[in-house]
Amino acid sequence: MKDNAPQAANIGKFQNCLVTADGQTRASVALTKPETLWFNTGTLCNIECVNCYIASSPTNDALVYITADEVRDYLDQIDLRQWPIHEIGFTGGEPFMNPEMIEMTRAALERRYEVLILTNAMLPMMRRKMREGLLELQRDYGDKLTLRISVDHYRPALHDEERGKGSFAKTVTGMEWLRDNGFKMAIAGRTVWGDSDAESRAGYGAFFAEHRFDIDPHNPGQTVLFPEMDETVEVPEITTDCWNILNKSPESVMCASSRMVVKRKGADRPAVLACTLLPYAPEFELGTTLAEAESEVYLNHPHCAKFCVLGGASCSA
Template sequence: MKDNATQAANIGKFQNSLVTADGQTRASVALSNPETLWFNTGTLCNIECVNCYIASSPTNDALVYIAADEVRAYLDQIEERQWPIREIGFTGGEPFMNPEMIEMTRAALERGYEVLILTNAMQPMMRRTMREGLLELQRDYGGKLTLRISVDHYRPELHDEERGKGSFAKTLIGMEWLRDNGFKMAIAGRTVWGDSDADSRAGYGAFYAEHGFDIDPQDPGQTVLFPEMDESIEVPEITTACWGILDKSPDAMMCASSRMVIKRKGAERPAVLACTLLPYSPEFEMGETLAEAEADVHLNHPHCAKFCVLGGASCSG
């Protein structure tokens, strides 16, 4: 359900999946090249950020822990559907809160997929069992595993403004452990503070150099800078005409190349979503199978416009 701020800012919009408020045909995106299948490991997190798009927290279990056997079932479906998947992504919540995180990661790696884990690199990742499991995965599949660390800003005080006092220092400890053990790392930052892209990348570059992190600040796959997803801001609806006007291709949208599997609290089985950013919007739930998830996605949400079409962002590596 859209919140009151969204409804106020975009009154009359995003009501009909096929038609915009002014009667034009709404843009849609086909699953033209499925490259990434995401698994949400659960919405529980060790911290509560000020602006978390999925409202993760130490108490939010709206999306419950997904199990390794459920992940394996979808990996089987990838092969059955012959999807050309390159990458399996794990997001949360904090993935390392899920007790089966190492087993799920191994299940994907042993089938030859690249794996991307989104983490804050704090206490859940640094538990002994997780560190031991990660070291085993690094030994067996190191070239295929990347951990993308949430560093909202390279300045500690701005990062902590979002994630809580002392968060930057704790994340830095985790990153140093990953560095010392040869893990591939990437960074997810935010543009909420108004820095230019060039200034942000220069700042992250200095941060990497200071700590000896082998991360390229200029590579958008290694240093990902996300636009803020403020649902109180008015955004335009995307029509079929917008592709030509904006010189954009629907094939470049995130929903052309990815889907996300979640498990809702109380549900018997997981479900597949069109988008990683819209776990609480029922109209973007496509069914329980990858076959059902091959349907087109109608861009009927403010995030579709602001984050993907206009912002040009993608969660994938």
């Protein structure tokens, strides 16, 4: 499990949710436009990546499988709270490890939400039961369903460096099956190797063209390039003054528009988190209901600064 305590580079920072280390008022973000509700399907994964932010692996069950009934309960809560949600996201772990993945997806699609599934497109997705279920969903709701595939780098060797030998080829096989069956796909890449944005998008473009993948490398919603989340690197704390200094609005930050539901091992029921990136940080757990999750979020973690405010990244489509 990831350790969310401040690392040496940020010692003294991120201690008080209200003020920064130098006594300034810490920035906070209100849930002003809830657009995406994420469900973590469980931290179990078929592979173990070198820098997985959530430490997913074949043995990590810190977040256990959420059930279709639990998903339906939160979908009911969306209606009750009248949140203007348009997208339901599923992440892991590897979502297709969860035996109820197809049922959960159908529950969201039946209510006419856009659905985004984050997957490595490897063996769990390619099992017969999952393929059959996906084909049924594609037949009934194809225009509403997108699978975002983790391709860390368009060069096989660099992708495999993170995900294990042979991972790239297996992911491409899954993507080709999705392509041949008309699924909408997007890509999640990483910037750990220092390529410029233009270089990365050109490389992914060539990869898409080679395999006839209908993905736009220049559309940041279809080719998402995530900044690295390294807690050992020093980052500034975000104060209320930063919004004007950076010419940025709190509404542009991910926690203004999304929440994530997780189920912890041993818990009686799921919990709602402020952020998809901080599943193990207790202060970012807002309660068990969407009503409780409407509270504002204080940007009291290095990821808040580097990934969201300064990096401008978002997990949604």
